[in-house]
Amino acid sequence: MRNNKNNTQVIRQTLAASAIALALGGAAPAFAADGNSLIRGSIVSGQGNDLSDVELIFTHKAKGLTFSVRTNAQGEYILRNLPVGQYRVSISKDGFETVLEEQVQVSIGQSVLLDAQLNRIGASDIERIAVSGTAIRLVDMASSTAGVTYTDEEIKAMPVNTGFESIALLAPGTAEPGGSEFKDASSFGGSSSAENGYYFNGLNVTSIRTGLGSIRLPWEAIAQTQVKTGGVSPEFGGALGGIVNAVSKSGDNDFKLGVEMRYDPDSLRSQHDALYQQNGVVGYYTNTQQSTETYKEFQVWASGALVEDSLFFYGLLAPYRENETWARQTVYNDRAREEDRWFAKLDWFINQDHSVGFSAMNNKRTWETTSFAYDWETNVVGEQRGVAAPGEDGGKVYSLNYNGYINDFFSVSAVVGRVSENVENVVASTDPGVWDERDGFVTVSSHTASGITEEEFIRDQFKLDFTWDLELHSVSFGIDYSKITVDYYEGQNGLGEAQGWWTILTASEDDISGAPQGTDYIERRVRTREVGDKSDSTSLALYVNDSWQATDNLVLNLGVRYSEFDNSTSTGEAFVDMTGQIAPRLQAIYDLHGDGSAKIFATYGRYFQPVSANMNVTLGSSSIEWFEYFALDQVDANGVPVLDPDGAPSRGAQLRERYWRQRGITEPGLIASSSLKPMYSDEFTLGYQQEVFGDMALGIRAIYRDLGRSVEDTDVGPVLAKKLAELGIEDNVGQSSYYVLNNPGEAITMSYDFDGDGQVDEITLSADELALQQAKRKYLALELTLEGNVTDRFRINSSYTWSHSYGNTEGLVKTDNNQADPGWTTSYDYADLMDNGYGDLPNDHRHAIKFSGAYELTDELTLGMVARAISGRPTNYLSLHPRNVDSCKAGSPWDACVSRDYGHVSHYDEHGNPAPRGSIDNLPWLTSFDLSMAYNTDISGHDLMLKATVYNLLNNDAALDITETRTRNSSVEGQELELNPDYGLVTRRQEERFVSLLARFTF
DSSP states (O other), X not given: OTTOHHHHHHHHHHOOOOOSOOOOSXXXXXXXXXXXXXXXXXXXXXXXXXXXXXXXXXXXXXXXXXXXXXXXXXXXXXXXXXXXXXXXXXXXXXXXXXXXXXXXXXXTTOEEXXXXXEOBTTOOTTGGGSOOEEEEESSOSSOOOEEEEEEHHHHHTTTOOXXXXXXXXXXXXXXXXXXXXXXXXXXXXXXXXXXOEEEETTXXXXXXXXXXXXXXXXXXXXXXXXXXXXXXXXXXXXXXXXXXXXXXXXXXXXXXXXXXXXXXXXXXXXXXXXXXXXXXXXXXXXXXXXXXXXXXXXXXXXXXXXXXXXXXXXXXXXXXXXXXXXXXXXXXXXXXXXXXXXXXXXXXXXXXXXXXXXXXXXXXXXXXXXXEEEXXXXXXXXXXXXXXXXXXXXOEEEEEEEEEESSSSEEEEEEEEEEEEEEEEOOSOOOOEEEEOSSSOEEOSOOSOSEEEEEEEEEEEEEEEEEEEOSSEEEEEEEEEEEEEEEEEEEESSSGGGOSEEEEEEXXXXXXXXXOTTOXXXXXXXXXXXXXXXXXXXEEEEEEEEEEEOSXXXXXXXXXXXXXXXXXXXXXXXXXXXXXXXXXXXXXXXXXXXXXXXXXXXXXXXXXXXXXXXXXXXXXXXXXXXXXXXXXXXXXXXSOBOBOTTSSBOEEEEOSSOXXXXXXXXXXXXXXXXXXXXXXXXXXXXXXXXXXXXXXXXXXXXXXXXXXXXXXXXXXXXXXXXXXXXXXXXXXXXXXXXXXXXXXXSOEEEEEOSXXXXXXXXXXXXXXXXXXXXXXXXXXXXXXEEEEEEETTEEEEEEEEEEEXXXXXXXXXXGGGTBOOTTOSSTTSSGGGGTTOOEEOTTOOSEEEEEEEXXXXXXXXXXXXXXXXXXXXXXXXXXXXXXXXXXXXXXXXXXXXXXXXXXXXXSBOTTSOBOOTTOSXXXXXXXXXXXXXXXXXXXXXXXXXXXXXEESTXXXXXXXXXXXXXXXXXXXXTOOOEEOTTTTOEEEEOOOOEEEEEEEEEO
16 A cells, blocks of 8 residues: 555554564464564554554465564554565454555665554544555654665666675765775775674674685675665674675465576677786786676575475575786686585474575685796797696585574674685795896796685674564663684795795995995895684674654664674784673664654764784784895896796895894783774764655765774884883894784783893883874765665665765775775884875875666566766875884984885875875766666566676776875986886776676576
C-alpha cells in the first residue's frame, strides 16, 4: 500500500512516531543470521488511539520463515536481527480490518520503520475518513549514524566495480587518496585511508597488516553493503575514519542455480599517453607503450534448503584470470594471475528463538611473472630475464554466528572467526635493484624484483552482543576481542655481496658517505626484518549503549566504549600496552513535527585507533639496517656504472666504515616510550533530515573532527645523544638511530643499558627537550544529500560536500610521498621534518559532487549512472631543509639538521624560504562518468541479464599525484640548489577508460 500516497499522508498525520524499541507485548522470535537488522513501529486506530495486542506476522518471501509479534500497551512493537530480504507483513486485531504490506525490505544495520492504522470493522462513516493502511518512514528517528546502504540488486543496476572502495566512494565525505599505494583504500572525513574498519558477516576483514582496505571478498556473495561515515555507534571501534559493513547472501526454500561471466577485453581498454621525465627518461609508472590488461571471471553458485523453512545453504565458486603486461625503463613484464575463490554459507534456524550460521571463504591468489630485458627508447623487448617467477597472496576466512532471544525482552548475537593473510614472492632473477638518481631517476639494472618477502598475518576474533528492551529504554552491550599473530621476513634481492638496494648519488654539502662534495659515489643499503610467531597484537573492548525515549519527540542514544590493546616484539615482549580508553558516543534526535517526517540531530563521539600490526614489523621486529659507500669504478659511455656478473654495480674503494642505523634490538624500553598513550579523534555533527517529494529524503549535516592525539615514531638519536652526554653516560649501543614510538608534543621515557655496565639507564626526554609539535588534524565539512525514488522507475543517491582538512599530520600513512607504511612514515622522524608542515592536508578536497542512480527505461532495459566531480588536493614545494633555520637553528635540540639526510623532503622553496604545507596550488578536478546498460529478460521462466559497463566514459586523465620535490643538489660546490626539472611530473592518473561485459543466467 505504500504507493498510495494519499493514504500514507493520512496515516502519518494520525501516528505518533515511535523512535525507539519498547517492551514487546508478545513472543519475539529471532531469526537472525545476518547483521543487526531491526524493524519497529506503531499501530493506531482510525481515531489515532494506540492499539495494543495487535498481531504482526512477518513472512520472509524467499525463505518462507514466518513469525509474529504483538504490540504493547503503547501500540508499539520491535523485532531485531531479522535475515535481510523482502517480507510480507500481515497486521490484524480482532474487530479491526486486516492490513497487508507486500513489500518490506529489511537491510543490514538499518531500521525499518513500519507504522500502520487499523479501522474497526463496520466503523461509522466519520471514522472511515481515515483509511486503513501502512506507512514506511524514510527518516529514522532512533539513530543519526550517517552513511548509505546498497543492496546487491541496486549495485547490479549501476556501473559500480567490485570492491568495498567502489561502493564507499559513492558516499558523501569519502575520497580516493592520490598515491599509487592507496588505490584500494578510501579516506573518510579527512582521516587517512589506513584508519577505517571493514566487516563481513560480523567479522573484521580489514587488511590485517596495514589497515588499507579489506581483504578480497566474493562480491557475488554479498547481499548488502552499508557505509558508515559518521556518528558510529559504540559497538564499532578501532577506526577513526569510517566503517564498511557487509552481509552475505544465503539460501532459501527455492533451489537456485546461477552462472555469470565477465569479460574486460584489452581491445576495449584505452591507454593514457606515456609521460616522460624532463631529462628524457620515462617517468615513474607512466610508460604505457607495452601496457595491456585482460580480465575474465566465471562465477557459478547454488543455494536452497536442505530442510525446508529451517536449514539453508549457499555456495559460490568464482575463479578469475587476469593477464597484464607492462614495462618500465629496462624490464618488460608479462604476468598471468589467477584466483579460484570460493565461498560457502550454512544457516540453521533451529526454532523461532535461535539460529546459527557458518561461513567459509578462500581468496588465495597466485601469479607467475615472466620478465624480459627492455629498451624504452626503441620500445624493443629483449631476452627473458631468469625464470618465470611465481608468487601468491590471500588467505582464508571462517566464521560462526549465533543469534537468539533468551526471553521476550532479551536478545543475544555472537560471532567467532579467523581471518588469515599470506604473501610470498619468488624472484625470477637474483639481480639486485640498481638506480641512478644523479639526474632524475634512472633504472640501471634489469632486476625483476628488488625485495623478497614472506609474511603471514592471522586475526582471531570473538564478538558477543546483547540487547535488553525496556519500556522507555533499549540497552545494548557487548564485548569485542581480537588477537593478531605475525610471522614475517623481508630482505633485499641479490646474493652475497650483491644483496641490497644500490643507488648512484652525488655527494652534497653534509653528505655522510665520505665522498667529497660534488663527486659521485655508490650507496649500498641492506635492511632485513624478521618477526617470529611470538609477535602479536591483541585488543579488547566493552561497550554499552542506552537508546532512551526521553520525551514523545526526543530520543537520546547514550553510549560508551572501553578498549585496551597491546603489541609485542618478535621476542614476545609487549612494547605497547594501552588501557583505560573510554570513548563516549552520544546522539540526540528530535522528531520535529511529531510524525516521523523530519528530524534534527546532534552527535558527539570519541574514537580510538590501535597501534597498527605493521609496527610489529617495522619497530618490534629484529630489524637490521646498514649502509656502505663506494667510489665509482667502471662506467659506460654515459658515466653509468657497469654491472658486475652478480648484478651489483662495479665499485671502487669503500669510502667509510659500515654505517649502522639499526642493530636488531627489540627491547621494549628502547623502542617505545613507557608513557605512551593511545591515538584518538573527536567528532561533532549537527544535522537535519526530512522527507520530500513523497519518496525522497533531503538532508544537511555539519561535521567537525579533531585529532586529539597521535602515535608516531621519532628518531630521538640527536636529542638522546645530548641527554646522555649531560648525564655522563657513554653510548655503546653502536647504532645511529633510535626510533621510539611516542605521542608528539609529550615527554618520552626510555629504559636501556646504553653504556653496557649491566644497569638499566632510565632516560626521560621532556617535551621541551624534544621540541616536537603536537599532532594536529582538523576536518570541517557541510554535506547536502538527496536520495530516494524520483519516480517508481528512477532511484538516485546524490550529494554535495564542502570540506576542509588541515593540520600537520595526515595520520597513519602519508599519501603526499606515497608512504603506505602505517605508523612508520617520515612524519615526526625529526622535528625539522615538521617545520612549515601545518596547512592543507593531502585528503583536503574542498568540493565533491556525487551522483549515482538507475533508471528503468523499460521493463527490460535499465540505465545506470555514477558521476563524480571532486576538486584536486593541495600541492607542495619539497626541498632541502636550510641550516640554522627553524628547528635547525643553533641551540635547537635538532640543530644537527638530520632531516637533510632524507634529502629534499622539507617544506621550503628553492631559495630556502618557508613553503607551508598545501600552499602552492591544487591538482585539477577529478571528473568521472561511468555508464551501464543492463538488459533483463525471461527465458522459459529463468532470468537472463546482459550488461555492458563503460568506466570513465570520457577517458579523463586527471592527475591524482605528482612529484612535489622542488629542488635537487647542485653539482657545483657553493652553488644554490637547482630546480628539479621533474617537479610536477604526474605519477598517478585516473584509470583509463575500459569496458566490462557481463552475462548472467539464473535457473
